[in-house]
Amino acid sequence: MNLQILLLLLSFSIFSGNQSLAQCYSITNTSDVTNPSFTHTFTLAPAIGSSALTNMHTIRLRTSDTNAWKLTGLRSAISRTSGSGPVGENILDTDVGWSATITPVGPPTGTATLTAPFNGATTLNSISTGGGTVIVTGNNRSFTSCTNAMGLARYWTLDVTLSTPQDLIFNSGSYTGMITYTLSN
Amino acid sequence: MSLLYKAIRHFAVVLIVIVYSLTFGVEEVYSNSAVMPISIQVNGKLIITDENTEVDSNERSRVVENINIDRSKSNFDLSNSYTLRVRSNESRWKLIGHLQEVSVKQTKKINPKFIRLTYKTSAGSAGNINSAMLAAPFTEPVRLSNIPRKSDFVVLEGSSKTSLQRDKGNKNNWYGLSFNVDFVGKNGLALESTNPIYRKKKYNAIVSYTLVSL
Numbered sequence: 426m427n428l429q430i431l432l433l434l435l436s437f438s439i440f441s442g443n444q445s446l447a448q449c450y451s452i453t454n455t456s457d458v459t460n461p462s463f464t465h466t467f468t469l470a471p472a473i474g475s476s477a478l479t480n481m482h483t484i485r486l487r488t489s490d491t492n493a494w495k496l497t498g499l500r501s502a503i504s505r506t507s508g509s510g511p512v513g514e515n516i517l518d519t520d521v522g523w524s525a526t527i528t529p530v531g532p533p534t535g536t537a538t539l540t541a542p543f544n545g546a547t548t549l550n551s552i553s554t555g556g557g558t559v560i561v562t563g564n565n566r567s568f569t570s571c572t573n574a575m576g577l578a579r580y581w582t583l584d585v586t587l588s589t590p591q592d593l594i595f596n597s598g599s600y601t602g603m604i605t606y607t608l609s610n
Numbered sequence: 611m612s613l614l615y616k617a618i619r620h621f622a623v624v625l626i627v628i629v630y631s632l633t634f635g636v637e638e639v640y641s642n643s644a645v646m647p648i649s650i651q652v653n654g655k656l657i658i659t660d661e662n663t664e665v666d667s668n669e670r671s672r673v674v675e676n677i678n679i680d681r682s683k684s685n686f687d688l689s690n691s692y693t694l695r696v697r698s699n700e701s702r703w704k705l706i707g708h709l710q711e712v713s714v715k716q717t718k719k720i721n722p723k724f725i726r727l728t729y730k731t732s733a734g735s736a737g738n739i740n741s742a743m744l745a746a747p748f749t750e751p752v753r754l755s756n757i758p759r760k761s762d763f764v765v766l767e768g769s770s771k772t773s774l775q776r777d778k779g780n781k782n783n784w785y786g787l788s789f790n791v792d793f794v795g796k797n798g799l800a801l802e803s804t805n806p807i808y809r810k811k812k813y814n815a816i817v818s819y820t821l822v823s824l
Contacts, residue, residue, distance in 0.1 A: 450642035459641030467650045471699065473657065473664055474779050484644050503648065510701065514771070516650055571641075587648065593699040593780050594773035595652045602648035609642060 449571035450494065450608040451487040457577055465587045475591040477522065485530075485580040486537065486561070486608055487571040493564055494610050496583070497557030500549055501603035508598015516600050518549040522588035527561060531579030535565025549587075549602070557607060654700045658821040661693040661786070677791055677815045679720060679808075693788035694819060695734075696742070697780060698772050702824040705742070705766035705787065709757050712814035720813040722754035724801070726794040729765065732786035736777035741785050742768040753794065754815070765819065 454461035463482035488494050505515045524546045527537050538544070542551050543560045552558045561583065570576035660673050675692045696705060711722075728751040733739035743749075745764040747756065757763060766787060773783040793801040793808060801807065 452642055452644045454644075460643055462645045462647070465646055465648045467648075469650070469652045471655045471657075471697075471780055473659065473697070474781065477778070482646060503650070508652070510771075514773075516652065520776075521648070585646070589650060590776075590778040591780070592773070592776055592778055593655060593657075593697055593771065593783055594776050595699065597652050597654045597699060600648075600650040600652070602650075604646045604648070606644045606646070607642055 448490040448610065449488060450490065450610070451485075451571035452496075452606060452608050453485045453487070453580075455483050455485065455582075457485065467587075467589050469589070469591045469595065471591040471593045477588040477590045479586055479588040481584055481586040483582055483584050484606065485582055486563075487533075487567045487576060487580045488563065488608060489566045489569050489571060489576075490563075490610050491535075491566050492610065493562065494608065495559050495563070496561035497607050497609070498552040498560045499557050499605045499607070500552040500554050502554055503549065503600050503602035505596065506599045506601055508596050510596030510598075514594050514596050516589065516595050518602070520589060520592075520595075521549040521602075523547050523549055523551065523585070524588075525560070525583055525585045528582045528584070530582055531567070533565075533567035533579045533581060535563050535567065537561050537563040537581045549604070552604060560606070652699070654823055655698070656700060656703060656821045656823055657695075657697040657780075658705075658819065659695050659697075661695055661788075664695060672818055672820045675789070675817045675819070677725075677813065677817065679725070679791070679813045693732075693786055695784040695786050696766070696768070696772060696821055697784050698741075698768060698821070698823070700768070700823040701770055703742075703768035704764055704822050704824060705768070706762045706820045706822060707757075707765045708762050708818045708820070709754070709759055710816045710818070711759060712816065714812045714814055718811050720808055720811045722813065722815075723756075724793055724795070724807060725754045725813055726751045726792050726800075727754055727757070728752075728790045728792070730788050730790070731766075732788065733772075733774075734782035734784040734786070736775045736782040737772050737784050737786075738770060738774040739785070741770045741772045741774075742766045751794075754813075762820075 453459050465480045467478045503516055503518050527539055539561055540559050568576040568579040658673055673694050729744055729748045745767050748765055772785040777783040795801045
């Protein structure tokens with residue numbers, strides 16, 4: 426009988442876990458595909474009076490966490506992968522604009538808010554390259570589930586727009602960078 | 611038999627707990643990240659405009675200047691100047707000119723050796739005056755008769771991009787080239803446009819400029 430109790434406790438511990446692990450934190454694209462990847466692509470064609478190029482992607486945030494939660498961003502710095510020229514004339518993270526809007530859909534139970542400076546126009550260097558930078562905070566869940574029909578219908582939409590000026594000072598070549606967004610408690 | 615029964619019973623209970631846990635207690639989905647790679651391509655660009663029309667984003671690879679001197683007109687004005695602007699994010703470029711004379715009756719034609727062309731360079735507030743240099747012989751005023759008619763000639767040799775600082779709309783990051791035409795005598799001294807040597811005579815030519823990267 427002792428063996429039975431031990432197995433029961435072990436099973437419950439493994440499969441039920443503690444309560445915090447039971448929360449879901451879900452980021453999807455607009456088709457509700459999880460862990461999405463979007464490429465912000467820019468091809469500059471400088472001209473006189475040329476306006477900045479913009480590129481927008483949308484993600485959906487869902488969580489069952491009834492406590493405070495956050496969306497953090499982690500940046501890999503923009504780096505030139507081809508071409509030549511002075512470093513100061515490369516496209517830098519300070520040259521790439523970042524702006525976003527967050528919209529409740531469903532509606533979700535809680536409230537989500539963009540934190541400063543992400544509640545206005547800023548640049549990529551506002552996102553840290555080491556350790557996450559809090560971009561959005563929330564105070565309650567979207568729904569009890571992230572995946573069932575009711576849960577899928579309740580979320581926050583985050584529209585992220587990047588922009589870059591078409592400045593002739595930029596060295597010709599290719600540049601790459603990366604932003605990783607993570608939803609957690 | 612008893613041991614086997616007990617083992618089966620233990621296994622059944624554990625199985626029930628597992629199924630229950632999977633159904634009601636386990637995390638639904640962990641899908642809490644999104645990645646957004648950034649890809650930027652900057653291509654080489656050359657822009658040449660004339661100073662007066664670039665407000666309309668009149669972007670071309672070639673501009674044309676007409677030299678029209680007509681001494682038969684009483685209100686002749688020798689303020690025959692022109693300014694073009696070059697913008698480039700290429701590190702090596704050239705501005706090439708081509709002179710084409712427009713036919714005038716020989717008796718009425720001003721001899722091009724009495725017409726002098728002078729180039730001057732400038733730069734916008736965000737432009738780099740050191741991004742190019744006048745090519746010989748245009749570092750000094752040149753008589754039109756010394757400019758080739760049948761072949762192109764290099765006016766500017768660019769050694770770096772024309773920008774010196776960030777200029778989001780590319781309004782002020784230009785390198786300027788202006789030229790002025792005046793009259794010159796055999797002794798190399800400037801002549802007044804009223805000098806009888808030019809009376810009732812004409813000189814017409816088209817100078818086209820093309821910007822190329824190297």
